[in-house]
Amino acid sequence: MNEKTQQKDNQVVSGNALALVSGGMDSAVAAGLAGEAGYRIYALSFDYGQRQRIELEYARKVGSWLGAVEHMIIGVELDKIGGSALTDPTPVPKDRKDPGIPVTYVPARNIIFLAIALAWAEVLSAKRIVIGANAIDFSGYPDCRPGFMEAFQQVAETGTKAGLEGKAPLIWAPLMNMKKAEIVKEGIRLGLDFGMTCSCYDPDPTGKPCLHCDACRLREKGFFEAGIKDPLAG
Amino acid sequence: MNEKTQQKDNQVVSGNALALVSGGMDSAVAAGLAGEAGYRIYALSFDYGQRQRIELEYARKVGSWLGAVEHMIIGVELDKIGGSALTDPTPVPKDRKDPGIPVTYVPARNIIFLAIALAWAEVLSAKRIVIGANAIDFSGYPDCRPGFMEAFQQVAETGTKAGLEGKAPLIWAPLMNMKKAEIVKEGIRLGLDFGMTCSCYDPDPTGKPCLHCDACRLREKGFFEAGIKDPLAG
Numbered sequence: 500m501n502e503k504t505q506q507k508d509n510q511v512v513s514g515n516a517l518a519l520v521s522g523g524m525d526s527a528v529a530a531g532l533a534g535e536a537g538y539r540i541y542a543l544s545f546d547y548g549q550r551q552r553i554e555l556e557y558a559r560k561v562g563s564w565l566g567a568v569e570h571m572i573i574g575v576e577l578d579k580i581g582g583s584a585l586t587d588p589t590p591v592p593k594d595r596k597d598p599g600i601p602v603t604y605v606p607a608r609n610i611i612f613l614a615i616a617l618a619w620a621e622v623l624s625a626k627r628i629v630i631g632a633n634a635i636d637f638s639g640y641p642d643c644r645p646g647f648m649e650a651f652q653q654v655a656e657t658g659t660k661a662g663l664e665g666k667a668p669l670i671w672a673p674l675m676n677m678k679k680a681e682i683v684k685e686g687i688r689l690g691l692d693f694g695m696t697c698s699c700y701d702p703d704p705t706g707k708p709c710l711h712c713d714a715c716r717l718r719e720k721g722f723f724e725a726g727i728k729d730p731l732a733g
Numbered sequence: 734m735n736e737k738t739q740q741k742d743n744q745v746v747s748g749n750a751l752a753l754v755s756g757g758m759d760s761a762v763a764a765g766l767a768g769e770a771g772y773r774i775y776a777l778s779f780d781y782g783q784r785q786r787i788e789l790e791y792a793r794k795v796g797s798w799l800g801a802v803e804h805m806i807i808g809v810e811l812d813k814i815g816g817s818a819l820t821d822p823t824p825v826p827k828d829r830k831d832p833g834i835p836v837t838y839v840p841a842r843n844i845i846f847l848a849i850a851l852a853w854a855e856v857l858s859a860k861r862i863v864i865g866a867n868a869i870d871f872s873g874y875p876d877c878r879p880g881f882m883e884a885f886q887q888v889a890e891t892g893t894k895a896g897l898e899g900k901a902p903l904i905w906a907p908l909m910n911m912k913k914a915e916i917v918k919e920g921i922r923l924g925l926d927f928g929m930t931c932s933c934y935d936p937d938p939t940g941k942p943c944l945h946c947d948a949c950r951l952r953e954k955g956f957f958e959a960g961i962k963d964p965l966a967g
Contacts, residue, residue, distance in 0.1 A: 571813060571814075573809070573810045573811075573813055573814070574808060574809070574810045575807070575808070575809045575810070575849070576807045576808045576809070577807075577849075577852060579805060579807055580805075580807070580849075580852050580853045580856055581856065582852070582855060582856035600894050600897075604894060605852075606851070606852040606853075606855040606856060606893065606894070607848055607849070607851040607852035607855060607892065607893055608852070609892065610848040610851060610852075610888060610892050610893070611845070611848040611849055611852060613848075614841055614844040614845040614847075614848040615809070615811075615814075615841070615845055617840070617841040617844060617845075618811065618814050618816070618839075618840040618841035618842070618844075618845060619814045619840075621816060621840040621841060622814055622815065622816035622840060641891065641892050641893055641894055641896060641897050642892040642893070644891070646891045647888065647891040647892035649891075650884065650887035650888045650890070650891045650892065651888055651892070653884035653887065654844060654881065654884045654885055654888055656884070657875065657878070657880040657881040657883075657884045658841065658843065658844050658875055658876040658881040658884065658885070659840065659841055659844070659875055659876070660834050660838060660840070660875055662875060663834075663875045
């Protein structure tokens with residue numbers, strides 16, 4: 500089936516895609532790949548009571564870079580639930596060596612974000628929901644793994660009106676099997692200024708990364724292996 | 734496996750259960766059944782931008798009746814997304830005859846509610862998430878059907894830390910295959926005062942039901958078939 504039926508700026512348009520944009524590098528690259536594939540991008544971010552609300556400023560910059568038709572920021576009071584170093588006063592681990600799922604895991608976060616994305620995708624008749632989940636250079640979060648994505652696809656097929664009509668959006672995680680270095684290279688290829696992304700779990704009030712949390716260390720490893728300097732590394 | 738290891742008021746306690754409570758009759762009866770089964774009830778409701786916010790007052794009454802350990806009301810800005818007569822200015826259909834999914838369908842609502850419930854269930858180590866979904870006397874909503882519940886169970890198993898540890902809560906929809914009249918009888922048996930529930934999609938400002946929307950008509954049919962007078966029917 501050829502989905503490409505409309506024109507956008509002399510480009511072939513594949514339809515609408517809804518991209519989850521956190522302000523971090525992975526979601527920016529994933530959404531960039533959807534834009535490159537010809538989708539009209541609708542960006543979605545969440546004000547979920549995260550301690551580091553500065554990430555929403557980065558998300559705004561990424562949404563502009565993407566040329567998003569609309570960038571919606573939806574409030575969800577996950578801080579009432581807590582259970583994570585990102586939403587309650589638990590300290591963010593630095594230079595972590597212990598294996599296992601870290602305390603920065605936010606219970607069911609991607610499930611909640613994808614669920615809300617499904618709602619908007621249905622209103623937009625979006626063909627894809629784009630998420631920057633990655634299961635190679637990651638912290639072991641359960642909701643970033645292929646098995647979860649497949650299960651959530653079934654939820655989209657069975658639990659929405661679009662799904663019953665055979666039009667459920669594809670839950671698309673194009674970075675799932677990439678190493679962080681590959682993600683960096685894809686971002687460079689797409690023309691992403693990584694200085695407009697922030698991956699850190701514990702930045703200072705100006706947004707400067709701590710360089711010692713899991714997210715900073717995975718990012719540093721990615722840039723190092725790609726042989727590229729991170730504009731945020733100072 | 735015998736889960737019943739603790740005592741509560743001289744009763745055997747089965748563990749924690751998180752109950753989705755809307756203020757309507759189905760969720761009240763479903764949660765009541767979980768209480769009867771010996772679970773400590775944690776009630777969860779949502780301020781999701783619904784036009785009929787009065788339902789949250791009914792939800793509070795139901796939470797009290799349940800003797801919930803805690804009743805959390807979480808804000809989610811679904812009115813930004815719209816796409817439903819319950820969250821945008823689309824009129825609620827009265828005495829509807831056309832088949833199909835009505836405009837009162839809120840895109841992905843149960844998916845979103847269950848996703849947020851999963852987060853709190855994880856913090857509470859809850860064994861069950863109780864939802865009043867019913868696929869017999871219902872409006873045809875996709876996220877009230879058994880196939881969706883099974884798919885969401887897989888999400889709970891694969892997408893959460895509890896799931897990876899083999900401790901995902903059971904998504905429990907005890908009313909799934911009951912007729913509305915059976916639900917009424919179960920509520921009576923449990924001692925529920927149906928006057929503290931409101932099912933209507935379009936009540937007046939005092940909470941008085943319209944008696945003509947889908948929800949009112951299904952409720953009326955249920956009470957009629959059960960041979961019981963609805964305290965709200967006037």
